[in-house]
Amino acid sequence: MQTCQILGSGHAVPHRILTNADLEQMVDTSDAWIIERSGIRQRHIAEPGSSLSDLAADAVKQALERAATSADEIDLIIVATVSADMKFPAMACLLQEKIGATKAAAFDISAACAGFIYGLHLAKSLMQTCAYQRVVVVAAEMLSSMVNWTDRNTCVLFGDGAGAVVLGPAEGNSGILSTTIHSDGNHSKLLYNPAGSQHVLTPEDLNNNFATINMQGREVFRHAVASMTAALNEALELAGLSAEDLDFIIPHQANNRIIEAIAKRFKVPPGKLIVNVERFGNTSAASIPIALNEAIQNGTIKKGATVGMTTFGAGLTWAGAVIKI
Ligand SMILES: CC(C)(COP(=O)(O)OP(=O)(O)OC[C@H]1O[C@@H](n2cnc3c(N)ncnc32)[C@H](O)[C@@H]1OP(=O)(O)O)[C@@H](O)C(=O)NCCC(=O)NCCS
Structure with a gap:
C-alpha cells in the first residue's frame, strides 16, 4: 500500500x-x-x-x-x-x-x-x-x-x-505517518450555526442575526484542551513516536490559552510550538495549513522535520496527525 x-x-x-x-x-x-x-x-x-x-x-x-x-x-x-x-x-x-x-x-x-x-x-x-x-x-x-x-x-x-x-x-522518510479523527454529536449545541434546511430563513432572521455562530465559550474551551491532547497522543502512538520525537507541534490556532495548555501537557518548549493566532485569529479549518505553510516558507520547518498537529472544532470533532516533511 x-x-x-x-x-x-x-x-x-x-x-x-x-x-x-x-x-x-x-x-x-x-x-x-x-x-x-x-x-x-x-x-x-x-x-x-x-x-x-x-x-x-x-x-x-x-x-x-x-x-x-x-x-x-x-x-x-x-x-x-x-x-x-x-x-x-x-x-x-x-x-x-x-x-x-x-x-x-x-x-x-x-x-x-x-x-x-x-x-x-x-x-x-x-x-x-x-x-x-x-x-x-x-x-x-x-x-x-x-x-x-x-x-x-x-x-x-x-x-x-x-x-x-x-x-x-x-x-x-517523508510522509504522513499517522492520522486520527473523532466526533461526538452529543455536544453539537456548544458551537453551531442554526441556518439550514430545518429553518427556512425569514427577513426577521436576518435582522435578529439568526444565521450566525452560537458558542458556549467556557465549555468549548474545556473540551478543546482535553480532546486536542487526546488526539495528539493517539496520533503519536499510531506513528510509534513520543512527544520528544517531534520537532514541532502545530495546534489549531483557536486561542493562545488553549495552545498554552496543550504546550504544557506535552512539555513543549516555546521554539517547538508554531503559533500565529495573534495575526490571523481563528481561521477554523484553515488554521493548521496556514501555520504549516508559513513555517515552511519562513524556514522554521525544514525538510526532514517531524511535525505533530492537533485540532478541535464544532461537531464536536477533533483530530490529530504526525507528518514528516
Ligand atoms: C471565548 C473565551 C475567550 C471567553 O473567555 P472566558 O474567560 O471563558 O470568558 P467568559 O465567557 O466566562 O466571560 C467573562 C466575561 O467577559 C465578557 N466578555 C466576553 N467577550 C468579551 C469581549 N470580547 N470583550 C470584553 N468582555 C467580554 C463576558 O460577557 C463575561 O462578562 P460577565 O462576567 O459580566 O458576564 C474563552 O471561553 C474561549 O477561548 N473559549 C474557546 C473558544 C474557541 O476557541 N472557540 C472555537 C473553537 S474551534
Missing part, C-alpha cells in the same frame, strides 16, 4: 485587516481583554461579496507550483469548509474550474475546525485504495460571513483564510 507525503503547500488570506482597535469601535470590548483571553491582535476579513473559492485557488496555485505539479495532474480535490461560496455545488467543484483541474474528482467535507486533518485522513486512505497520484487538500473558511458582529463573545475570535497542500506518493 502506498503512503503519501506533502509535496507543496500554500496559503492565502484577504488583504483587509480588522484590528482589536477596530473591534473596540464595534462592540463593548477592549484590546487588552481580547489579548489576555485569546492572544489575538488582528484578523484578516474578506470584503463582502468576495469569493472564498478565489482565496482557496490562490493557496492551491502556490502549493501546485511548489510541488512542481500541474493542475491537470490532480486526481482528487478535497475542500474542508463550513463556509463555502454556495450551498451547492460543492466549493471543490468551483475551485476545480478556477484552477483547471480537468480530470479531478472534487468534493467538500464539513468537520469545522478539524476539517484539514479530516481531509488528510481521507486523502491518505483514498490514495491507498484508489492509487491516486496527486491529491489536493484545501481548508478554507470565511467565518466572517456568519459572525454576529454585535456579539462580543464570538466576533473577536474569528478570521478568514485558506491553506492547501498537494499530496503525492511518499519517497524516502
